[in-house]
Amino acid sequence: MRTSLVLGGGIAGLLAARVLSDHADEVVIVEPDDVVSEAPARRRGVPQSGHSHILLGRGREILGQLFPGLFERMIADGAQLLDFERDGGWFVDGLRRVPVPGDEMLSMSRPFLEWHLRRAVLALPGLRVVTARVRGLTITGNRVDGVLTGGPGGEDGQPERIAADLVVDASGRNSRLCDWLTEIGYQGPPRIRVGVDIGYATCFFHREPGQQLAGFGAAHSMRTMRYGRPGASSLNPVEGDRWMALTTGFADDRPGRGFEEFTERCLADPAPPMHELVRRCEPIGDVAVYRFPASMRRDFHRLSRFPAGLVALGDAVASFNPVYGQGMTSAALHARALGDWLRSVPDLGRPAGAYFGRITRIVDDAWQTSAAQDRLLPHVASRLSRREKVQLFLRDRLIDGAVIDTEVHRQFLDVVNMRARPRRLMRPSILMRALRAPRRCPVTPEA
DSSP: OOEEEEEOOSHHHHHHHHHHTTTOSEEEEEESSOOOOSSOOOOTTOGGGGSOOOOOHHHHHHHHHHSTTHHHHHHHTTOEEEETTTTEEEEETTEEOOOOTTOEEEEOOHHHHHHHHHHHHHTSTTEEEEEOEEEEEEEETTEEEEEEEEOTTOOSSOOEEEEOSEEEEOOOTTOOHHHHHHHTTOOOOOEEEEEEEEEEEEEEEEOOTTOOBTTBSEEEEEEOGGGTSOEEEEEEEETTTEEEEEEEEEGGGOOOSOHHHHHHHHHHSSSHHHHHHHHHOOEEEEEEEEEEEEEEEEOGGGOSOOOBSEEEOGGGTEEOOGGGOOHHHHHHHHHHHHHHHHHTOOOTTSOOHHHHHHHHHHHHHHHHHTHHHHTTSTTTOSSOOHHHHHHHHHHHHHHHHHHHOHHHHHHHHHHHTTSSOGGGGGSHHHHHHHHHSOOOOOOOTTO
């Protein structure tokens, strides 16, 4: 393969470019934002970049394989390696889940991770970045053979064509691939949407080296429907001696930009570290907010007619409620699937059905863990079917089991970290352990 194009210079695009560099003489990233910077910085086209992002366990494994030495460089530059048995805790309605030995997390901001990834990718031979906006696809016969580009701001003018043997759409959840396919005579993939309407508020605080809050160096707090105010909060140490604190709410309970409201939400959260944060630490900057309306997936594998020379990955295929932290790890899994497909020496003159088949299982598993669970939220489903009531019961029992049973929590974390498929939690041995756990009574924020 002589030339491959990657549409989008975010994390999914960078991972795709890294994989493609093993198979193409030239890899071109087309990105409307100026992504070449001397230091980590938020990108205009990624409004969510200022909020907490989690690189789940499976994603960290894949990035470590693709970029040997990357994490060591990041840790030396300020990223925080956490042992959750020693440093932090998972809380459910204020109860700490039993610690699991060996459960680690690398904590940093998204701009920090993206900057380090970009430096590693741009150092690869045969790779270059074009700062431009994609206007459409070009096609010869039934094969996509390039894209048309314009200025980064979409200015009028004669579009320029960039030819390629393979085009990879990694332009995110707002991808215009469906429109581009329609323009060249194809249908876009069917879409499934689950409305979530979740809001995020994030604020940074000063952190003393080695500081712990309420005895913890990090905290992730989940508030279930039994708590009366579902949502989540998190507290992570990141580069620059900072705490990154986040709190969420659904629908009418979405958080606003005011610092006073942010403080009130931290104090109302049942996890003690959130209380100590606002009592002991000084804020840095303003509160940033972000609204995520819906999880969405595009089922390319259901199309009976699709052009050759074109694939998609990352949020351009499926984007999930960010509270589950699946986005970056899904992109890594898609990139690995792309590499596996290319190593099979496919005929690029034929549609990439085998590739889309590979990523369907990845999407299905992530969807089952997040979007399928969001369907059970009161503001999403006014009435639950009998099957959904059973799903809700089993989910709550697994959550209760993870509070006191190390093995249940270990299996739960393996699924959350995308190291194992969700069906593992349905094993009789795990369900029996969870069902034996004491059933917690419903609580309220005032309790």
